[in-house]
Amino acid sequence: MNLAEKILAxxxxxxxxxxxxxxxxxxxxxxxxxxxxPIAIREFWKLxxxxxxxPKKIVLVPDHFVPNKDIQSAEQAKILREFARAxxxxxxxxxxxxxxxxxxxxxxxxxxxxxxxxxxxHTCTYGALGAFxxxxxxxxxxxxxxxxxxxxxxxxxxxxVYKGKLPKHVGGKDLILYTIGKIGVDGALYxxxxxxxxxxxxxxxxxxxxxxxxxxxxxxxxxxxYADKKAVAYAKGRGKRQPVVFEPDAxxxxxxxxxxxxxxMEPQVALPHLPSNVKPVSQVGRVYIDQVVIGxxxxxxxxxxxxxxxxxxxxxxxxxxxxxxxPGSQQVYMDALRSGYIEVFIEAGCAVSTPTCGxxxxxxxxILATGEKCLATTNRNFIGRMGSPxxxxxxxxxxxxxxxxxxxxxxxxxxxxx
Amino acid sequence: xxxxxxxxxxxxVDTDAIIPARYLNVSDPYELxxxxxxxxxxxxxxxxxxxxxxxxxxxxxxxxxxEHAPIAIKASGVSAVIxxxxxxxxxxxxxxxxxxxxxxxEAVEAADAGDELEIDLDSGTINNLTKGKTFRxxxxxxxxxxxxxxxxxxxxxxxRLKNISAGAAKTTKDA
Numbered sequence: 279m280n281l282a283e284k285i286l287a288x289x290x291x292x293x294x295x296x297x298x299x300x301x302x303x304x305x306x307x308x309x310x311x312x313x314x315x316p317i318a319i320r321e322f323w324k325l326x327x328x329x330x331x332x333p334k335k336i337v338l339v340p341d342h343f344v345p346n347k348d349i350q351s352a353e354q355a356k357i358l359r360e361f362a363r364a365x366x367x368x369x370x371x372x373x374x375x376x377x378x379x380x381x382x383x384x385x386x387x388x389x390x391x392x393x394x395x396x397x398x399x400h401t402c403t404y405g406a407l408g409a410f411x412x413x414x415x416x417x418x419x420x421x422x423x424x425x426x427x428x429x430x431x432x433x434x435x436x437x438x439v440y441k442g443k444l445p446k447h448v449g450g451k452d453l454i455l456y457t458i459g460k461i462g463v464d465g466a467l468y469x470x471x472x473x474x475x476x477x478x479x480x481x482x483x484x485x486x487x488x489x490x491x492x493x494x495x496x497x498x499x500x501x502x503x504y505a506d507k508k509a510v511a512y513a514k515g516r517g518k519r520q521p522v523v524f525e526p527d528a529x530x531x532x533x534x535x536x537x538x539x540x541x542x543m544e545p546q547v548a549l550p551h552l553p554s555n556v557k558p559v560s561q562v563g564r565v566y567i568d569q570v571v572i573g574x575x576x577x578x579x580x581x582x583x584x585x586x587x588x589x590x591x592x593x594x595x596x597x598x599x600x601x602x603x604x605p606g607s608q609q610v611y612m613d614a615l616r617s618g619y620i621e622v623f624i625e626a627g628c629a630v631s632t633p634t635c636g637x638x639x640x641x642x643x644x645i646l647a648t649g650e651k652c653l654a655t656t657n658r659n660f661i662g663r664m665g666s667p668x669x670x671x672x673x674x675x676x677x678x679x680x681x682x683x684x685x686x687x688x689x690x691x692x693x694x695x696x
Numbered sequence: 697x698x699x700x701x702x703x704x705x706x707x708x709v710d711t712d713a714i715i716p717a718r719y720l721n722v723s724d725p726y727e728l729x730x731x732x733x734x735x736x737x738x739x740x741x742x743x744x745x746x747x748x749x750x751x752x753x754x755x756x757x758x759x760x761x762x763e764h765a766p767i768a769i770k771a772s773g774v775s776a777v778i779x780x781x782x783x784x785x786x787x788x789x790x791x792x793x794x795x796x797x798x799x800x801x802e803a804v805e806a807a808d809a810g811d812e813l814e815i816d817l818d819s820g821t822i823n824n825l826t827k828g829k830t831f832r833x834x835x836x837x838x839x840x841x842x843x844x845x846x847x848x849x850x851x852x853x854x855x856r857l858k859n860i861s862a863g864a865a866k867t868t869k870d871a
Contacts, residue, residue: 300839313720317763320723324850325857343721350721399761399785415763415789421853429839463708464755468784497758499784552708639717639760660712660759662735 280435280530281502282470285410288524289393297434297533302427305335306409307388309396311378311635312340314416316357318397321420329365331426336367337387339378342635346372347642376607376633379403379491379575384607389513390505391522395419395428400575400657402493406486407513408505408523410470413494433499434533435470436461440477442541447691449585450485451577451655451675453477454492455546456538459556467497469533472526474504477540483512484581488675491576492657495553545690547653548673551661559678559690569652570601570683571664572676573631574638577655578606580613582676587619589680589691595627596686602644604631628683640664646671653682698775698796698815700747702807703733703740709752710759711786715768717760728764729771746773749815751807754779757786766790776815778822778833780804791840792849798822798833806831 279287283295290301310318315338322330330336338358343351355372362369370381379400382388388404394411395401397419404411414428422428438457458465471493478486486503493501503509505523513521544558572578572586583605595601603623605611611633614620623630637644638656646652646665651672654664659671672688681691713736715728722728733740750756750769756779757765766789769777777790780801790797796817803822807813811826820833836844846852 300837313717313762313764317723317767321850325854327857342717348721354721354723397761397763399759401761413761413785415761415766415785415792417763417792417849418788421849424853424857431837431839463758464781464783467755467781494759494785497755497783639712639720641717641720645718658710658712658759660710662716663712665718667735 280526280532281472281504281524282410282433282435282500284524284526285391285393286430286432295432297432299432301430301432303393303430304427305395305422306392307335307337307382307394308419308422309337309339309378309382309394309398309401310416310419311342311398312344312351312355312358313342314397314419316354317416318419318423319357319361321417322423325424327424330367330423333366336423337382338362338367338369339375339381340372341375341377341633342639343641344372344634345632374608376610377575377578377635380578380606380610383407384516384609386513386517389517389519389521390509391524395422399494400491402498402501403487403491403575405490405493405501406483406503407509408503410500410502412500433468433470435472436466437472437474437532437535439475439535439537440540441475441537442477442539444477444540445543447545447677448540448543449675449677450481450488452543452546453540454489455548455553455556455673456543458492458496458554459546460536461496463495463552463554464497466493469498470500470502471496471498472502478503479506482581483508484579487579488576492553495657545675545678547678547688548659550659550670550672553658553673559688562688565651565672565688566686567599567653567682567688568650569644569646570599570679571637571644571652571654571656572679573604573606574635574656575606576657577676578604578610580610582655583610583614583619584617585676586680587622589677590626590628590684591622593626593684595683598686599683601628601683602631602637603628605633607633637664653679653688655679698747698817700749700775700813701745702749702751702809702811702813703743704807704809705736705750705752707753708755708758709736711757711762711765712759714757714765715762720762720764723764725767725771728768732768732772741772744772744774747775748773749813750774750777751804752777752779753804754781756782758783761785763789763793766793766795770795778803791843794848800831800833803831803833
């Protein structure tokens, strides 16, 4: 069996599972946010139960419209807060929190070998830890909060092997954008993506979280990594539970195997309006930008801010650009502060915000006007994603984003005059 | 039997297009329906009539897990969505809330905006009355039919919970 099959079989109490099979699986973590939890809670009450199956396994994070931007979003967050207090589930209040897919592993709530479901499509992020993690809707979460299990169809797995050596300024974001560019936004529809190879072995946990995070942008159900020593050490240092490491069998079956040699790879950019519309940065052409956003559940971790700070150090953001930097969690914010990066950002002329998903989904804190262009380290560039349906979003990693903020147009860090 | 006129769209209609995130600070179905498809088709809300059918090519509903997307479509009066393929989470969400989805690339290819369709969900038959052609959609897996028959996942779960507690009561009695 491959990695996805092993984890799912263990949670379904079966010796073996095969693609296409329907299973009922035990869940270790159930997640929802301030957009999806209000509906989940409403549906949960319809079941006529008083208590959730296990409050320790449920996590509610208000992160999309917080700090609340208006009365309606405040009402939504209030529903979570009151439910969390009454049920005793994990809840992370504004000021002690972060973006859900940055804090769940940071706080040790997800461990290798877990089965995680979340009412947010980027729940697949935890695949970086060797967990089977997948996005679902509010009603699925309501049912899982009640029963502690979930029905699932075992997906086929597509394997991605990265060979060679990553060039300078190329990271996890570039690898996943390149991959989505090759296979398309439905290239892994209904499948699990399993990432491996010598490049992945050397990749940081941050880089792996970024890659797993965007598996959904290829239509995948999950993006999985084998939990090697690095992943186990990361999890053990944070969590209270023991990691369970599943390893794909030598004769594991895959629907397809793709191999990429990345030694000559340039930083990648996804052009409007699909994450698969990817080009190497040198072929993007002259694109002047109005805004840069560095943050989100894709690239709001410490390493991302470190990459950006190293490029923005003693430089100024172009006078035509608004550069918004959003640490993904209070911990990331504190670490960046202590490392001097926040000072670097403010001296360069960036706006630095408390953690929020705000601009990534056109919620608040960086909405685009008609005709404006933004280069963001976020995960989607659909029409109207960050504001006006007549605005444009380009996606890239933090290195290209920081360099472009300085240049006022999309460039590679290597193109900046030193 | 469902009957309505076609609203036709292309590939990769994403959840931001179905219901933009700026309206997700509420979850009332009729409030959401007021902005359904807004960013790719400003006229949809004005044009949509009860029973109408959305027809799209491939990967319909890609993107976010927001259940607000199928909820907005259902509350707009749309009776079903037919596509060549659906994004995974959207498919699951639609089944869970009782919005019928049918997969039939052939029916999609033959349909033009404004065509009148008739759908028999039991047999998965799509009848294009305007074109005089009949198509068959892929059948739902047996497991999923159970959820559909129950009237959605919450009803299905409620039945399961009832059976579990009945089972537990029986065991206690037996002991």
